Amino acid sequence: MTAKSAIQAPIQVPVDAAERRARRPVVVYPNGTLPAPDMTRLQEARATLEKIDEIIVSPREGGAFEAPKGHFFRVVSVEGPQVGDLNLWNAADLSERFFSGKTRALHATHVSVGDRLWSSLPHLRPMATITHDTLAWYGWDDDGAGLHDVIGTRCDPYTNRLLSGGDYHHCCHSNLTRALAGAKGLAFREAEPHVHDVLNVFMCTGFTRDTHQYFMKASPVRPGDYIEFFAEIDLIGALSACPGGDCSATHSSDAAACYPLKVEIFRPDMALLKDWPFPERSGYRNPE
Template sequence: MKKPIDAEARRAVKPVICYPVDALPQPDMAAYEGFRAQAKKIDEVVVPPRDAATFSVPAGGFFRITSVEGPQVGDLNLWHADDLTERFYSGKTRALHGTHVTTGQRLWSSFPALRPMVTIVQDTLDWYGKDEFGGSVHDVIGTRCDPYTHNLLSGGHYHHCCHSNLTRALADATGLPLHEAETHVHDVLNVFMCTGFTRDTGQYFMKASPVRPGDFLEFFAEVPLLGALSTCPGGDCSAEHSSDQAACYPLLVEVFETPKRALAAWNQPPANGYDRSHGR
């Protein structure tokens, strides 16, 4: 097609942020720091390579994901512990906070609740920022590696994709049949993964994660949580994310409980106040 004479003027229109977040209630990071100082470790789970595991976190508690042996990416799912239909909503989190998240930002839950599920309180990779390729760490872009896309692109039947790992872990934790558990597995927070979009084609890319043993990402639980973490079969995702050849390492999840007396003045965020009856 012939380029219109006003093409450059159309391109030069300034963008507008879709969801200004200035009006959002800001997390009280000082209060969370005080809670953390009193919190006691109550559980830990080591997630083996190319596998997944679940964990539970009380409201007002914390959980920390740590690299313990080598550079490893993890795929995180979160559900409200009392209602699996309220789950982490990566798309809305991305719309509110951007493609990658770090300290002080939140992971939001699905409709109709649409409330903070967790707040990121510590991130040892926050120094990374954005690199020259447009890459950054901890993305809410990718959907999780899955056997369906793998089959579509290569004809393979790989059973240790993060989608499959998360499905099995959730089924084991809840007693749900695999086909029912699978319906609750959702788009993830790609913990430690370094990703972005190419400038020329706009394609999703990944590169070797900057994570090293001792690096961690820590969250404050705004609601009671059931979490599941998969160690990506691509290891640090420097080359591929569905592989039996990539070097893979475990990840450690630690759970901390804040004493109830310390939480006396804190309240869980309420579910979204939108009155759905007016739209029906």
Template sequence: MKLKRPQHEAPDDAAARKALKPVVAYPPETLPTPLLDAQPEVYRQAKAEWQLVSEVLVPAREAKTFRVPAGHFFRIRSVEGPQVGDLNLWNEHELSERFFTGKTRALHGTHLSTGDRMWSNFPHLRPMATITEDTLDWYGFDSFGGSVHDVIGTRCDPYTNKLLKGDDYHYCCHSNLCRALAEHVKKPIAEIEHLVHDVLNVFMCTGFDRQTGQYFMKHTPVRPGDYLEFFAEIDLLGALSACPGGACDSEHSSDQATCHPLLVEIFKPRGRGDDPLPGWESPKVSAYEGSHGLSTST
């Protein structure tokens, strides 16, 4: 791909304009404090007494759905070899409320880890899940600007594959998620495809090239036994695709890449009834009144 070259001379004050310091667009200090930060011992106690209630094994190049009640934990675990996964989340009772990568990215950054929250779309805008443990948190950002668990990539899809390669490939993560959701709700894909959305790229190592600005991927650092753990803030329906790119060190949407399954584990804090964490409440939807400046009077 050709480098983008300017076609206009820089103005005399170009250096001064570039030297202006950036500011954080959405200061995180004003966000509601997660219980994980305020009372981390509550989570530790809940995990010490939890019980495994279900497991879902996601085959390579496929996707599966899973349910997580509010107040439960779930883990996405590497079980056989380096493999990335694409995660969608919905409100189990209202699928139009779903994970909003753009606002999550604006609030927490390009890559997520322990303490970050996954926010839902408008008009709901509330935490759907909180990341409570990340065995890859040691990775940070490498010398290329890469890190793990991104909310910048969309998901591999058959439309872009057709555009770039000219063939039909049906095991892209978008297609996998569509099949899994369609099977869960017992509806044709044409009726539910619009509900499949941009993902959390679990275990995927990505960044932006500093010269061209292009989105890049590199071999995931995940190994069997690693996991990303979440606390469900609301009743969740999840869908996870074991990406056909495998470790995503060469290309997306490939039958040649070595791929492995991923395991989803759901845990219930033991013996705490319907209120599993002292001091925790399932978050309410946004309190914005919704008029957008228009009068609601008739």
């Protein structure tokens, strides 16, 4: 008996319980009709990359960057095992932002090369395409964990106070808010509503088999590892170097060993992408 079942009165198991449990699963969003990126062309463009900018995100802090349409950007481990929380927005319209839930539904709980980061409704278009991942070898481990998840929300000071009773000001939510506020010249309270659920870069996560709770474990990321994206629209991004370090034990604290992360921006030979089908906003229009 689980702890949850112990809080209600006993119920009678129906005679067809086994039959009901044995029903065949059906994928909610079959993705065979998704517009697929031309990965061959993107790989050709990668061979011409010229680095034009970079930022260093300090441990337990956040940083903002711009990635113009048609450019590539990387999140890079530089000193030690460190995970990061990534937010993306349309550089010209903060109401269009990364939609982690829909990305999860269209692709998977964890993303890698060939998967795309989709934007919020009513826009619903790919904001970025993952073009390289040095940790793609990891796959799924014996605990059912994988990397780069779109299931965690981000550590935040509100949940931290709810669970611990304490206040902590370097949660990823706070770091991302400060980064966006600084980049766009906004007050903290103006920027905060734009911060959203994240791509947990380098984070190793899954769900426990018994209680189905979200868990984290030590990330396999090492200095030199990176994940790379192709910007499908003009982007402003924010990255937090999570206060959990490699998330092997805790987060939202000063106890974990934390390291900086780097974001690099690259320009390809744009002639190779002169007719790239950069995505338009969704063509659906509500008739009401």
